[in-house]
Amino acid sequence: MALAISMEAIDARARELGIDIDSVDVDSITLPPGEDFDILSDDEDLLHNEDLPELEMGFANIIVVDNLPVVPPEKYEKLENVVRKIYSQIGVIKEGGLWMPTDPETKKTLGYCFIEYNTPQEAELAREKTNGYKLDKSHIFAVNMFDDFDKYMKVPDEWAPAEIKPYTPGENLLKWLTDEKARDQFVIRAGTFTEVYWNDARRAMPELVYQKQYWTDSYIQWSPLGTHLATVHRQGAQVWGGDDKFVRLMRFAHPQVKLIDFSPGEKYLVTYSSHEPSNPRDTHRVVLNIFDVRTGKVMRDFKGSADEFTTGGSIGVSGVSWPIFRWGGGRDDKYFARLGKNVISVYETETFSLLDKKSLKVENVVDFSWSPTDPIISLFVPELGGGNQPARVSLVQIPGKEEVRQKNLFSVSDCKMYWQNNGEYLAVQVDRYTKTKKSIYTGFELFRIKERDIPIEVFELDNKNDKIIAFAWEPRGHRFAVIHGDGPKPDISFYTMRTVNNVSRVSKLTTLKGKQANALFWSPAGRFIVLAGLKGFNGQLEFYNVDDLETMATGEHFMATDIMWDPTGRFLATAVTSVHEMENGFQIWSFNGKQIYKVSKDHFYQFHWRPRPPSLLTPEKEEDISRNLKKYSKKYEQEDQDVFNQVGEQERKRRTQLQEEWEGWVAKWKQQHEEEREYRMALRGGEDSEKEEEGEIKEIEAEELLNVTEEVVSFDQD
Amino acid sequence: MRPILMKGHERPLTFLKYNRDGDLLFSCAKDHAPNVWYADNGERLGTYKGHNGAVWSCDVSRHSTRLLTGSADQTAKLWDVKTGKELFTFRFDAPARSVDFAIGDRLAVITTDSFMGNQPTAQVKRIAEDIEDQTEDSALVISGITGRINRAVWGPGNRTIITAGEDATIRIWDSETGKLLNESDKEVGHQKAISSLSKSLDWSHFLTGSLDKSAKLWDARTLTLIKTYVTERPVNAVDISPTLDHVVIGGGQDAMNVTMTDRRAGKFEAKFFHKILQEEIGGVKGHFGPINALAFNPDGRSFSSGGEDGYVRLHHFDPDYFNIKM
Incomplete structure (x- = not known):
């Protein structure tokens, strides 16, 4: 929040001086070298703030409690004790931090007091908890932050019409999509640098777009459609974007923010922080803000203890299952939901309040997920009462909250839900106990969401005792892949949801036996998949074509930790991040498994392809293009050839130049060497063996050739 | 061609040196006895026994009569190459x-290294033609460098001495007066300790290898940086091909980390x-294990590498090697 205040201060100061702050191009101002007028640059700001202690100067940790009873001096102590008792429950009041002023004439109190806490967080909490506290009927506390008083006092008494600012065209946020060579961008973070590159596969190298040191304090993230790049700092999050270089589009103040998450349509940004309590027995306090990305306004904030926000789900980063809020309803960003105790709280973004003013009550729900396209929630409730109440998976339609499909399951130990990214299918992986309860076997419940009545099919692997290592739907397709089996060489099977005569039955396509793989990476365009052996398998890669059911290529990126397809499905990036000490860097592969180039970077933290928004072409048009691909590809093949020739030409030039430069050196050395010859001879005591030395090499080579010819000749003569 | 494995040392190799004719190869290791080998078939000719500590480097005279070795036992020794007889010992305090x-x-x-409070030095000794006249006196002592000097060699025409070492800086000194003449540029120079230095045949340029994972080629007179070769590993050893426009660079992780990762991760390649x-x-x-020493045969047709694993590997190049087109 400190940032926002300082901006206001700047505005105010500018108004005083009669400067129109909006007309000043801040970037055009350069300070004289070596002089910073005590203004820290953004980067320095970030650097130095790290080690500053908690600020003692502000009044952010002081609250003002109003509507206290007015008491004479005799009762002063009693009242003070009452107030102290109330407020020390919330946090530790600073020593001498409670001050109740008295009227100098009547010696009575004035009906208000100041309380100073150790931290602004405690003060904030105290304000929240006790504002409106009823001491008795006539004394209802009005609690305000001390800092707020200043703010309220400044509100002018008379209303003035808001100034309508002239329209200034903003940055073109979609410029990168208009790249003539239709390349994709990616961002990497290595050492202290964050760099954005074009993936120039034709020239087999990355081309730098933008580079900045200390760009982010912890990590970076693209927004889901690739418009923004978000950086995370101590003071909050920032988003960047624009034409050619990345300019700051918005700041989102949230002190000590830890995690951020965009809504799928990138309208909103959720930020998360957790704060140490001043009393070590308390749980951490959690603050969540939801910002509008364009305006930077806080749409809603959530505060509470860590316990409230950590129910259910898999435990993710730093003890919370992130994202806490899961967005539903596709790219419209209409709903978001959070798992609570026995409830799923669904909010809608029109008012940012609970849908129908109440949460969806589901006893013992442990996990839920949204359909990626439709406002449908799938949720899982485990077995209860020792098996008397079966476990169940339900599909709930939002906003109606009606259950559209439900399936009861028995002897369930665990359950995972996988949505296909078009929201057509849902696979529920169910781990069940065998009758003896000693072992576990796995089956799948396959939901066909788009068909009438949502038929469910039970599906089991050939050997249902196989352990499931990975499961993945083909994006925008009807197939899925499963890695199953025990031991170091599991099998990989492919299934399709369609069959020849269009009967809705799942059928197996093929099984690949004994593969060194533990992760599946479908191309975002479907059809191709990379079977990867990460971690223990040291980065084995197999590029597989599921249409033709054949392996296109195998490769290895030794120790690879991360694998990412570019958003078009043309290239694959494999990276070794700093979890390993050695081998850090990344490699780019073509979709069919040809290694295009590799880059080594020490302290390599992150690699992210810049996502693309969905294609504007209609499915029919796409179909048309893929049918007439020959016609379209001609133009690009020509371009490829041109680039290839051009690169060849440049390379030749570069080499000739290097060669010439080198010859320059050699000529100089020869001359110097020659000049010093006499001197060297003197050093050697008159021995002249320089000639021998120089001619030595050639002599030997010639000698060998001669030998060969001589022998042949003599042989002939015989 | 299959390399010839030469197992004559008990401990990691430290240095390799061919004589000028290219028929003998001298090898030094952390065990105390340098070896001499036939450079063609890898047969061992003999050892030079007398040192009492790791032998760090050696040099052989132009006519292959004398061998000079520097050792951790605080001595440098002159040997008769043919008989293996110890001729003279220079004693140091480090x-x-x-x-x-x-x-x-x-x-x-x-x-000499920094040791027991002594600063590292580079000392010039006169070598007498008749061993009877040999003394231990230093003609010149260069000091004032912080950090170990890993390599000191003569510049063109004996006019200068070039030192390189742990402080990542290359320095050129006047060999008469001991005055510092030139220092490598901090910006473009190595960023970490320089582990090795190798001169070209005509002494006009030299190659340095550094733990910053690069090797750099310098002009020996002006100390101008000419080329940089970037690898993925700390560089322990370098050499320049005498015949072709090639350089060879070897290294690997620190010995202490070797066993902690897969052999493939170490990249113990020349x-x-x-x-x-x-x-x-x-x-x-x-x-x-990491490569500690590399040397081209002066005829350019073979090279040998010495590793932390105690082996010397002698490689004769295949005919293909001479036809590489870039």
């Missing part, structure tokens, strides 16, 4: 590391780079 004969073999530069284009040509694998 381990001797790098030794190098000057043109004419009348002078040698020997470096890597060949094109000297002018700075592009990698190829690599020769084989060692089970």
Whole structure:
């Protein structure tokens, strides 16, 4: 929040001086070298703030409690004790931090007091908890932050019409999509640098777009459609974007923010922080803000203890299952939901309040997920009462909250839900106990969401005792892949949801036996998949074509930790991040498994392809293009050839130049060497063996050739 | 061709040196006895026994009569190459590391490590023609460098002495007065300790290898940086091909980390780079540990590498090697 205040201060100061702050191009101002007028640059700001202690100067940790009873001096102590008792429950009041002023004439109190806490967080909490506290009927506390008083006092008494600012065209946020060579961008973070590159596969190298040191304090993230790049700092999050270089589009103040998450349509940004309590027995306090990305306004904030926000789900980063809020309803960003105790709280973004003013009550729900396209929630409730109440998976339609499909399951130990990214299918992986309860076997419940009545099919692997290592739907397709089996060489099977005569039955396509793989990476365009052996398998890669059911290529990126397809499905990036000490860097592969180039970077933290928004072409048009691909590809093949020739030409030039430069050196050395010859001879005591030395090499080579010819000749003569 | 494995040392190799004719190869290791081998078939001719500590480097006189060795036992010794007889001992107050004969073999530069409060030095000794006249006196002592001097060699025409070492800086000194003449540029120079230095045949340029994972080629007179070769590993050893425009660079992780990772991760390869284009040509694998020493045969037809694993590997190049087109 400190940032926002300082901006206001700047505005105010500018108004005083009669400067129109909006007309000043801040970037055009350069300070004289070596002089910073005590203004820290953004980067320095970030650097130095790290080690500053908690600020003692502000009044952010002081609250003002109003509507206290007015008491004479005799009762002063009693009242003070009452107030102290109330407020020390919330946090530790600073020593001498409670001050109740008295009227100098009547010696009575004035009906208000100041309380100073150790931290602004405690003060904030105290304000929240006790504002409106009823001491008795006539004394209802009005609690305000001390800092707020200043703010309220400044509100002018008379209303003035808001100034309508002239329209200034903003940055073109979609410029990168208009790249003539239709390349994709990616961002990497290595050492202290964050760099954005074009993936120039034709020239087999990355081309730098933008580079900045200390760009982010912890990590970076693209927004889901690739418009923004978000950086995370101590003071909050920032988003960047624009034409050619990345300019700051918005700041989102949230002190000590830890995690951020965009809504799928990138309208909103959720930020998360957790704060140490001043009393070590308390749980951490959690603050969540939801910002509008364009305006930077806080749409809603959530505060509470860590316990409230950590129910259910898999435990993710730093003890919370992130994202806490899961967005539903596709790219419209209409709903978001959070798992609570026995409830799923669904909010809608029109008012940012609970849908129908109440949460969806589901006893013992442990996990839920949204359909990626439709406002449908799938949720899982485990077995209860020792098996008397079966476990169940339900599909709930939002906003109606009606259950559209439900399936009861028995002897369930665990359950995972996988949505296909078009929201057509849902696979529920169910781990069940065998009758003896000693072992576990796995089956799948396959939901066909788009068909009438949502038929469910039970599906089991050939050997249902196989352990499931990975499961993945083909994006925008009807197939899925499963890695199953025990031991170091599991099998990989492919299934399709369609069959020849269009009967809705799942059928197996093929099984690949004994593969060194533990992760599946479908191309975002479907059809191709990379079977990867990460971690223990040291980065084995197999590029597989599921249409033709054949392996296109195998490769290895030794120790690879991360694998990412570019958003078009043309290239694959494999990276070794700093979890390993050695081998850090990344490699780019073509979709069919040809290694295009590799880059080594020490302290390599992150690699992210810049996502693309969905294609504007209609499915029919796409179909048309893929049918007439020959016609379209001609133009690009020509371009490829041109680039290839051009690169060849440049390379030749570069080499000739290097060669010439080198010859320059050699000529100089020869001359110097020659000049010093006499001197060297003197050093050697008159021995002249320089000639021998120089001619030595050639002599030997010639000698060998001669030998060969001589022998042949003599042989002939015989 | 299959390399010839030469197992004559009990401990990691430290240095390799061919004589000028290219028929003998001298090897030094952390065990106390340097070896001499036939450079063609890898047969061992003999050992030089007398040192009482790791032998860090050696140099052989132009006519292969005398061998000079520097050892951690705080001595440098002169040997008769043919008989293996110890001729003379230079005693120091610190381990001797790098030794190098000057043109004419009348002078040698020997470096000593910092030890028990002594600063590292590079000392010039006169080498007498008749061993009876040999003294231990230093003609010149260069000091004032912080950090170990890993290599000190003579510059063109014996006029200068070039030192390089742990402080990542290359320095050129006047060999008469001991005055500092030039220092490598901090910006473009190495960022970490320089582990090795190798001169070209005509002494006009030299190659340095550093733990900053690069090797750099310098002009020996002006100390101008000419080329940089970037690898993925700390560089322990370098050499320049005497016949082709190639350089060879070897290294690997620190010995202490070797056992902690997969053998493939160590990349204990000798890597060949094109000297002018700075592009990698190829690599020769084989060692089970980092490469500590590399040397081209003066005829350019073979090279040998010495590793932390205690082996010397002698490689004769295949005919293909001489036909590489870049």
